[in-house]
Amino acid sequence: MIRLIAVLSLILIGGSSFAHQFTPTYPRFSSSFIEGVVVTEMRLFNRRDDVEYYQVSVFDSEWNPIEFATENKIVRIGYLQTKPIHVYVNKKIVRKVVYICTESKLMKTGGVAPVVSSRICSKVKS
C-alpha cells in the first residue's frame, strides 16, 4: 500500500514536472541546398518552463566537438514549443559525426534557479 502511494505520488509529481525531448534518436544526413554540405533535421521539444535556451552541439565517437552550422547554436524555445533544428555538416567530415546533442542552459541568477541540467544526444549510425 505504501509502495502504491509512493508510486502514485511520484506520478503526480511527474505530472507537474519539466521535460526535455530531442528526436529522432537515429538521424540521417541528406543533401542540402548547398553543394558539399549535408543536413539533418532534428526536433526539440521544451516542456521545461524553467528553461528557455538550449545549446546544440555535435561530437565524434570520442566526444570531440565537430564543426557544424545551424540557425542558432543557442536556441531560444518557449515552454511547450517544438522547434525544428537543421544541422549542416561539411560532406567531407560527416562520417565523423556520431552525436548530435541539445543541452539545457540554466540561468545563474533570477528566480529559483533549477539544479538539474538536461542533455539528450541522438546518434548518427553509419
Add this chain to the structure above:
Amino acid sequence: MSMLNIRNFIILGVVSATSWATAANEVQISGNVASKCTIYTSTNGIYGNPTADVLSTATADGGTPAVIRYDVVNAGTYKAVITTPVSFSTSPSLNDTLAWTGSAAVSEVTDASMSAYDSSKRVFDNVTEFDLTIAGTVWFGAESKVEYGYGKSLPGGSYKAVVTAECIAL
C-alpha cells in the same frame, strides 16, 4: 405516377445509395511509435545543512535529493548518464577546499526488472551510467554532499549546484 413523384423517387434512391456507400467506407487510424528519450525534472534537490561545514541533499541531513525521471519508448536505445556536482554554480566567496561526494541510484520503477539497473550501473568520478535496457519510465535519485575545509563553517548565503542528467543514444 406523376413526373414529380418519379423525380422524388429517383432522388431518394440516389441519396440512400450514397449513404450506404459512405457507411461502408473504412476509416483508418494511423500512428507511429518512434524511439525517443524524455528527461523530466521531477524534483529539484535541496541542500540541508546538518553541521556548519556540511551541505547535503540526504533526507537524514535535512535535504531533498534531486529526482530525475527518464521515459524511453524503445528498450536498449539509450543510456542515462547522471553527473553530480563538483562545484557550486552560485555560492558566497569560499577560500578553502571543498570535498564533494555524490551518487545516483534507481528511485522508482514502472517495471520490476528495472531494479537491476542499480547492480549493473557504472560509476566513475562523479558520473553514474545506467543502460536503459527496458522500455518505460524510471526515476533516479541523485544525492550530493560537500564538506568545507577541515570542519570549517560555510559562510552564510545562497548555495546552488547543478546535477546534469543526460540521455545518450546507443
